[in-house]
Amino acid sequence: MKAVGVIVEYNPLHNGHLYHIQKAKELTNADIVIAVMSGPFLQRGEPAVVSKWHRAAMALEHGIDLIIELPYMFAVQHAEIFAYGAVTLLDSLRCDYICFGSESGNIQLFNDAYSLLEDNKLNYNQAVKAFMEEGNSYPKSASLAFLQLSKGKTAMLDLSKPNNMLGFQYIKAAHLNKLAVKLVTIARKDANYHDTDFSSETIASATSIRKKLFDAEDGREAIKPYIPAYTNTLLQSFQMEYGRYMQWENYWPYLKFRLLQASAAELSGIYEVEEGLEHRLLAKADKADSLHHFLTLVKTKRYTWTRLQRICTHILTNTKKTDIKKMSEPTYIRLLGSTKTGRLYLKEKKKTFSLPVISKLSSFHNEQIDLDIKAAAIYSLGAPLSFQQNLAKLEYSQPPIMK
Secondary structure (H helix, E strand, C coil), rough: CCCEEEEEEECCCCCHHHHHHHHHHHHHCCCCCEEEEEECCCCCECCCCHHHHHHHHHHHHCCCCCEEEEEEHHCCCCCCHHHHHHHHHHHHHCEEEEEECCCCCCHHHHHHHHHHHHHHHHHHHHCCCCHHCCCHHHHHHHHHHHHHHHCCCCCCCCCHHHHHHHHHHHHHHHCHHHHHHCEEEEECCCCCCCCCCCCCCCCCCHHHHHHHHHHHHHHHCCCCCCCCHHHHHHHHHHHHHHCCCCHHHHHHHHHHHHHHHHHHHHHHHHHHCCCHHHHHHHHCCCCCCHHHHHHHCCCCCCCCHHHHHHHHHHHHCEHHHHHHHCCCCCCCEEEEEEEEHHHHHHHHHHHCCCCCCCCHHHHHCCCCHHHHHHHHHHHHHCCCHHHHHHHHHHHHHHHEEEE
16 A cells, blocks of 8 residues: 655644645555644644644544654654654655645755755855844744855745745655655645635635634634534534633643743753743743733744744643653654554554554553653643543543544
């Protein structure tokens, strides 16, 4: 069986994702689509709107045959580590291809960009450092450095675009680690990653869908044209079962408590807290009455909103630099669900996988999965008090979803 892998968050699954799944199969002529999906907290440092189990169910209903969890260690990370974890896991599942969406839609441009940077690594790194010393964030500095390096060349990749940058990291991870999996890309359709408003009748970014879901008087009704009916059903189901959707403001009281009782030395040990940022975090904590207000007070040109959200997530979960330093490689494949086709693939290929498949949480213990368990427990605190225990219990009680 030929397999194509996709790297997803499905927060929530929408019509653009359906297009991606369909095109991934068409482009690669694959028999099966395998998804690696972030767990309770996402790459941009946000809690998922609904649980990973609800999002896995959305995926299995709409063309995904096998879905696994991207561990917290890789999920709540800057693009390079996020990409490395996801690509490595899909390669360990013996995917023939990985298909990602990009603003470019041209895989040759990604390969050309990788070759250019490898051939000019020293100049590129020096340029990145120089732009950072001017006070720019790392993503902005990397984009400016690449633009400077590719000046005068025709048809080069635009690394200022978020999906192009992430796709480049997928390419880089596959090349540097000499992985067997081949990468292909499709162009994003109709909506841009950061769009906050609807610009099409049927396709919208997950960002704009979440904004409407939270802000509109009847959010689920407002997003109906942009999501499959089953996504809408599961959104309603989660809200009824666990009291509300998850968003950062639900966690602000817990984060504020963590900040107010922490010392600067303790905060400096949290992952991604660098360059004395702990003092700025502590100075602004008692002045803010919401997460949005807090990030507005803390944000600088050097620290992007996304990086600050990730730092806040690591503070919330008490994830230390020493914790992450001990975990450099994926150590397991956590199965969230499969279709009949997915189970046939497991039966056929499982003995060739380079990592163990975990379907029962109690059967496997290590530091990486302990971090996932802790993240899931803290995620449950975003629900109203009377719902928290039931949501937390899902981590152990919910078996992989079989469709």
